[in-house]
Amino acid sequence: MSNSEPGGNSMSEPMVQVHNVTKVYERGKQKIEVLHGLTLDIPRGDFVALMGPSGSGKTTLLNLIGGLDQPTAGEITVAGRRIDQLSSGQLAHWRAHNVGFVFQFYNLMPVLTAEANVELPLLLTRLSAAQRRKNVAVALEVVGLADRAKHKPKELSGGQEQRVAIARALVSDPQLLVCDEPTGDLDRKTADEILGLVQVLNREHGKTIVMVTHDPKAAEFARRTLHLEKGQLLEQAA
Helix, strand or coil: CCCCCCCHHHHHCEEEEEEEEEEEEEECCEEEEEEEEEEEEEECCCEEEEECCCCCCHHHHHHHHCCCCCCCEEEEEECCEEHHHCCHHHHHHHHHHHEEEECCCCCCCCCCCHHHHHHHHHHHCCCCHHHHHHHHHHHHHHCCCHHHCCCCHHHCCHHHHHHHHHHHHHCCCCCEEEEECCCCCCCHHHHHHHHHHHHHHHHCCCCEEEEECCCHHHHCCCCEEEEEECCEEEEECC
16 A cells, blocks of 8 residues: 655655645635745655644645645645646545545544445545455555454544544555644554554655644654744754
8 A cells, every 4th residue: 555665765756845825714804814925845755743833824734735725825736736726626536536634533424334434535436346345454454453344433442543544544545644633632652553553654655644733742753843833834854
């Protein structure tokens, strides 16, 4: 389950290019500029932690990179595609094939089994039922939950639920994983296990990962940490 070899020459090729991006939200007559002409390159195979105080623009930037939102101005290129130029329909199709999302609160369907939750993104593709089942089995194996495939969320621990959510993010074999506070609802030990899994996905499966976190210990699992404050990048630490 990888689109590129981790490390090596892959790190020199950009996966994400954010150029002079501004994002303005309108609330009634008020305009709130969240990102101010931000420029950022993320190489293929990188694992970046985005940190900064609440309201600094971390999640906004993550949503723009993942194609969940579009910039007010500027360019965003992911895997060679200018996603800021796509229509909402094109963007939905692009997301289904190129990005996996992991959120703080798992967002699992409580009435569905683990394997049915993992299969959901594949229902947007043209894969056969047999191929979908195969992809689901591989994804659950990767996150160590092959033996929990028939369990529903209420029968799983928080850490297991997040593993199911990660399997769901992986099931379409995306090049890019975007994670918004993926361990924010977990205890330290479970959080470290989940972050270790995310690190394996980066190092052994070649996934490019962008993760928003408030937790300095979580950021230590990344290859590098970027700090945002008031919509601007403060530093780009190696």
